[in-house]
Amino acid sequence: MNTLIQSLLAERDKNVNWHPYTQMKTAGDAIPIVRGKGVYLFDDEGKKYIDAVSSWWVTLHGHAHPYIAERVYQQLTTLEQVIFAGFTHEPAVQLSENLLNLLPKNQKKVFYSDNGSTAVEAALKMCIQYAYNSGKEKTKILAFKNAYHGDTFGAMSVSGRSVWTKPFGSMLFEVVFIDTPNAENLESLKIQISEIAEETACFIYEPLVQGAAGMLMYEAEHLDELMKFCRSKEILMIQDEVFTGFGRTGKLFAANHLAEIPDIMCFSKGLTGGTMPMGITTCSQEIFNAFLSDDKYKTLFHGHSFTANPLACTAALASMELLLQEETLAAIDRISRQHSDFTDILEQHPNVENVRQTGTILAFELKTDQHTSYFNEVGKVLYDEFLQRGIIMRPLGNVMYLVPPYCITAEELDFTYRNILEVLDTFKNQVHFPIHAAGQE
């Protein structure tokens, strides 16, 4: 292909498309991607890119996976969609059975929606209405500072306040934000929670890794302590595994690192292997039971047009089959080990700080004069540099991270590491970047 076609597509795109999280005035042309295969994406000039961020953390087994494609095609020619109120279908039943089998034993019911944000919305409604249906006055919600649970209004309300949420500040419902737990602050967190426990309906958290905040990590044992305390105070727990689910943390779910169990869990992103949009909210029998009544007002009045879409369910079934194969689990282990070895190297690097890793998620910060924030200018420079080198990384400010699809080979991962080290060396003598973007506060 030639550049004329590229510029044409980029131009047409500019005429009609409004891209997510993009300042359209200053953004460069979008890169037209014409196909994907495994860990690679190909642009219209035939240049290939390693998708080191799994296309916004969703792709598990690589792009255009033939097995998932075949299964979805078969389903598409059998049943593509059916209203899920009053009707059901094999893919939805099978997927619910298979998923519940992998989750903590108290998870008994599956509620379908379209994406991570809607999975969170449904979870929040379950908790608030659980209290309502039980005749209790509990409307406070507890969440972590820097949390990210999505972009719809409810999900935004339980996310940390930032420049992203600023224009909507007055419209967001009140949430009590606490620090993520560590050995030092656990007791003071418990005191904070105690003070509002009676009015608190639920606690929502990203387990072990706060993704959008910049891959901030905290220990499972400290979360366990906090969960145990919430349980003792009858505060429902929503474990948002939209990002951490399906192998990301080195185990199938972040739940597999924890001794305590949540009441509700949220899934999306890797759920369909990154092929189709779908969200799932699971809950315990106790929560489900609180909505059973002859009183119609106790119904969970929530639903989306594409609830339990058969194609998305089928993609999720196929992706989960692939995920549970021995070679995929071995690949997750291998990526985790490679990351861990690379962590040792990064820690020696003079330009790098705060190296951290949980399973297949690796993150570190480039030392700069600027505060760590989403708007740190370094990110854009790095982004362009890695694109040049045929690697898609999307730094969150000066936080660089890798979240590769599990199909990435040892060699492809080493290639990525090598390029990171080269780029870091390029920047070794020029860590002073101009400060002109707005800060996080």
Ligand SMILES: *Cc1c(COP(=O)(O)O)cnc(C)c1O
């Ligand atoms: C991405 C994300 C969401 C939102 O999911 P969308 O599908 O983008 O709406 C919610 N929670 C967490 C932890 C996420 O990382």
